[in-house]
Amino acid sequence: MAAAAATATPSAIAPPGPRLLPHRASPGSRRRVTPLPRWVASASASKSRAPRPRPASPAASSSMHATIKSGSRPGVREYVEAAQEMARRPDGGPPRWFAPLGCAGGERVPGAPTLLYLPGIDGVGLGLIRHHERLAKMFDVWCLHIPVQDRTTFQGLVEYVERTVKSERSRAPDRPVYLVGESIGACIALAVAARNRDVDLVLVLVNPGTSFHRSQLQSLSAFLDLVPDPFHLSTPQFLNFLTGNFMKMSPRFDEAGQALSEVTTGLLPSLMYLTDILPKESIVWKLKMLRTAASYVNSRLHAVKAQTLVVASGNDELLPSRDEAERLRAKLKNCRIRHFRDNGHKILLEDGFDLATSIKGSTYYRRSRQPDFVSDYLPPTPDELEKAIDHDRLLNFATDPVMLSTLTDGRIVRGLAGLPREGPVLFVGYHMLMGFELGPLVTGVLKSTGIHIRGLAHPFLFNESSEQLMPDTSYFDLPRIMGAVPVTGVNFYKLLSEKQFVLLFPGGAREALHRKGEEYKLFWPEQSEFVRMASRFGATIVPFGVVGEDDICDLLLDYNDLVKLPFYDTIDKKINEGGLRKLRTDSTGEIKNQDMHPVVLTPKVPGRFYFIFGKPIETRGREKELRDKEKAQHLYLHVKSEVESCIKYLKEKREEDPYRSILPRLLYQATHGSDAEIPTFEP
Template sequence: MTDNKQEIPRNEPAGMAAKNLGIDGVGFGLIRHHQRLGKIFDVWCLHIPVMDRTPFEDLVEYVERTVKSEKSCLPKKPIYLVGESLGACIALAVAARNPDVDFVLVLANPATSFYNSHLQSLSAFLDVVPEPLHVTIPYFLSFITGNSMRMSLSNVDDKLSLQQAIAALPSSFSQMLPCLTFLADILPKESLFWKLTMLRVASSFANSRLHAVKAQTLILAGGRDQLLPSREEAERLCNALPNCRIRHFQDSGHNLLLEGGIDLVTAIKACNYYRHSRLKDYVSDYLLPTPHEFQKAVEPYRWVDLVASPVMLSTLKNGKVVKGLEGVPSEGPTVFVGYHMLLGLDLGHLVSRLLTDKNIHLRGIAHPFMFERDSEVIMLDPSSFDGMRLVGAVPVSPANFYKLLSRKSTVLLYPGGAREAIHKKGEEYKLFWPEQSEFVRMASRFGATIIPFAVVGEDDLLEVVVDIDDYKNIPFYNILHERINREAVSLRKDTTGEIGNQALYLPVMMPKFPGRLYFLFGRPIETKGRRQELRERDKAQELYLHVKAEVENCISYLKEKREKDPYRNIIPRLAYQVTHGFDAEIPTFDEL
């Protein structure tokens, strides 16, 4: 297999994905994911025959031999071990015994929590229940079937309507019954008893060696796992493993890989674990999102479209402002430079409209906090930034900026950074840019076109009522502040004053009666053919100040024009949609 040619111009797989299985041992968990995995990995599957009685340590050694064989062929490639339940214990054991191998572990409901689960008592039931009545034991049925409804729904076409999906369920269930019967047949009482014994040994073996596991690890935890306390176990393992991340699936059961709404490739991409070598390259290792992944990424911003009905304006090369994105160039390299709206409220619409209307994939230069493992630990939802990573955000650095421009990418840059995005009360539309240029000479090196732009309307949606100055008066807040703004995620430490104050915090905001968002992309600024000229600091600084002035002009233009928009308030917009249809484009001010 080779990499996806459209997304990564390489001709070799990123690594091996060895699927270590759960209680059944026959590979059912791989069925829904094999096709997508096969596009970017060379996939191997560990199959354990039903009557096989190979001890756990021998299984570990078997996987270990396979890993070493692959490693000798591809010494610089990472090896991905995907393990579910028992397979997770095998993956952990192999990683612990081979600390020098570059592993990426993906563990679904790991059975390391066996001693805290209901499975301990299951063997006692097996002793008194004759075969084949052992299949009536509730835990056994749950072991085999997981969440049957979600598994059935995963077989229904996502494009069907709700009524069509419900109508399709009976046939979906009928298609699943032979599979469930098959699973019951391959787990006779003797085999089930053996596998429970295996789980006990596997759990002890893996837990005793957790301290030796240094590999990148992603844990997928089902919130409704009736067999194992998977949610709690995920937190325990995350604290025990130094390079571990968690993704919770609240409605999933024990066999979560068989259920709908879960995609292994998406999970690996979203946490930035897909790579071709030991070091992650956020540019060359990036895979374009599928349409489903893209929609999932921008979904959290959908409410902005619903309540704010954004207006898009652009500027032609002759300076004329027009509705739509006609003035935005489609060919890269291009650098969009703008004002960072409060908490990036504009990002979803900005990214989706550029892709939909101009086929422009925007790659954002983002704060390193969004990529740190320690950042996820303190977040209420560890997957909070998955969407931004899926659509192509990269950590801010000169190297990443250079790589993106060298590939003729379209780059989104906010010179004001976190200081603008989480500004204080009364600081709407105020730029906090550094005094010296940070991007002009790099852009000129590749002849990139600079697009100054601005968005206004945050003051018609939200109002900051508690900012960083207010937080400082709260007892013990300094402890949380230091944990969030640790050295690893600090930016512009050498810059003094407000520009250097890039502290992260979550302001308390009060919603307002919804107004409207307005985007304006200024006149494109060409740097092609100006590389030698802009190597001079004075010339680069002059262009930098010009870009900043253009962004401020865009802000002033929009603030003035929105006063003439009869649909700035949500009430007239709703009235317009009632009479013209909710899919109709709402007008704005006539004179541009």
């Protein structure tokens, strides 16, 4: 039976029961059926397959639906209106699942796992309203609704979610089940994981309520009985909950230049919403439940084996979420954390946060039991691409990269007209100090040609321990979102087999972390390690060179200087723990050394970056020829020679560039406009 569309005609939200299906009352049953709000898509009564949401009919359009159709993301106003609509319907329960209308449209990736959203103290189930559309492309999304008057215990909620999780495992045993829990919902997720260690779960805990005993809510619950209803809403804790980070939220009426009084006026609907969704007796019940939940879960953290991502707000008005994230990371065996310093307790409703991006960046998105960095990858959204460009905006401004390419007739031109447009293509080149070239290279090629380059990266970028050494645990999220994968033969094979554009630096970490006096020196292994793999798929090899690192900084302390410092051996061991050194066990000497280590740089008045892509080298039709080790080695040395020639060409030609320094470039832009393309040398 097809899923029923949400219309003005009353329909039903699915009450408790496995497989997210509506309850089928027995004959004579008087179970009350609650009308379905017009922004919710209901489930079918099919037993043979999972229910799928469908778009609402035109007659059922609402402000939220109109927002989605226009392409903008819903905000606080849509959340308040939808929550009011649900909360004001007299309904004593029980809890039930619903599929948000925002998750009904668009295409979902094949084999998408199920995502179950477990709400916070409000219980409405609309906390993901800003994220529905993007999550719907990655997951089969279902949200838990706990009616205002419902008094299901914490244990009862855990058992209800547990039944659904087990049903999902039976339906798709090879896929994980995602539990996204906010506040008390995070406690439910942890409890389910502790009780079901054999189920493949991925937990996303948003400001988890496990820190209840160290929060403001602990003191609030002690005197709440003394405050008459509805004046409990005027307590500082709940005013902070409502207004603490309101300016960061997305109400769609706080645009630039609008008076503060207008924004304040926008709070009134939210205050009315709280009177509907958080009456005093409901708050008292939920605070008691949260106390029980926190105690229950904290005594069972040792039993949680699931992959866990903790999203923590640094400006949480209700819970000490930042400290709690660190505590959970130390307690849980498979846990990563993401800190958001400026966000508040209701981070899911605030601008600047995207749940789908955090899941992807943490490498926790997968569609099978084992992660697959190639098949599980989802291309960056326009917002993610814009963030990647913004990340390198200062570097691009300071260096104004010049990109040249070589046509098939050998002629060098400015721009990327010489790049192949069909894969598989293998870009092979020089790795700048600290990988400065990566951002301008990947985003520059993508913007100019639409070619999305996938890089083979050092495992350090994917190691959980490495994140803790960075100033921000999300430091490596951007390269992962832009398509970087760990450098392994299997990943290399999969990328080429899917006709991707692949980026490879044979010099690896040794080249990117070179010593003083080693600028533009290649540290390639002796073996022709990539030629035969490329020829197996008929890939086009594009050698390239890049110069300019010496125009923006000098190397003050290199590895040879660091090893002379006291106790550096301890730091070195910490950085390279977990077998990260063992990348090229078949190599010897300097090439085998792929250690990661810091360097100390001194900045210079910025010069300019120069890229040149050499003449494409075809391997198609040469598969049998290049199986011969000697011929493969000859081509390998030819590619290396081409990269060295590219570097030599750029080092010589940049001397002819009158705009090599930033000062002439600034003067040129002041005269011709900031968007004008700045000239360079004649190729």
